Amino acid sequence: MFTAELICFGNELLIGKTVNTNANWLGKRLITLAGKLLRITTIGDKLEDMVQVIREALERKPDVLITTGGLGTTFDDLTHTAIAKAMNVELVLNEDALKLISERLNFLKKNRNIDLTLTEERKRMALFPEGGIPLPNRAGSAPGVFVECQKTKIFSLPGVPVEMKSIFDSEIVKYLPKDSSHSYHEKSLIVNNVPESELAKQISVVREKYPRVYFKTHPQSSSTSKKGIIEVEIHLTMVGSKDEAKLLKEIARELQELIMQMKGVQNKEPKITIK
DSSP, X not given: OEEEEEEEEOHXXXXXXXXXXXXXXXXXXXXXXXXXXXXXXXXOSOHXXXXXXXXXXXXXXXXXEEEESOOSSSTTOOHHHHHHHHHTOOEEEOHHHHHHHHHHHHHHHHHHOOXXXXXXXXXXXGEEETTOEEEOOXXXXXXXXXXXXXXXXXXXXXXXXXXXXHHIIIIIHXXXXXXTTBEEEEEEEEEESSOHHHHHHHHHHHHTTOTTSEEEEEEXXXXXXTTSSOEEEEEEEEEEOTTTTHHHHHHHHHHHHHHHXXXXXXXXXXXXXXX
């Protein structure tokens, strides 16, 4: 089991304008990945305070330090600067991050008819602490950051929940410490012809029985699915031994039985593939 701390940046969290759902989600997610979250700190956007709280966390030497918020283009997006100062390294332009940002702008123009230019403000999102590795953001423009300070792995994530979750699940999981006696296991059910909203009750019933397993749905509408039909992936993940991971097969079968009792859309029967 690895230790972790979480720092959430943003005045909006302190004044109650924004509910800190990121902390709740990350706490649950880290547990499923054999992590032990030791501390959650919420701090405003004052640079001196941000640097201090990062340094204090690093002095405690957690295996993992995650920050959320402050990666955008405005004057109060100071997380990269704070991390660099706390580590006593320079803030440098990361060419790989700049490429990711450019690719995102091109995607928006081509697929959503949103024409945005690579302004100096947007280039600021590519200013990283020296040694930082960009983490692709498939749901937004600002890349996440991975950088190591002595034995602590630091991950910096956007504050927008959908972006934070996307980077965590697609990128950060790869970097988290591994336990030789416990490994990461996953299984997926691909459900056709049943909308995500209809599956919610059945999934909740099963999920409550298995708190160690992380359930995540990834829906595709008939217009976005490659098959041109309603498709929902139910993704099951857990950390444990190979014997314990057999539980995922049992859960998949249990979900399959419940879903096959449902009615699909347009008089089509549910179709399920287990991977």
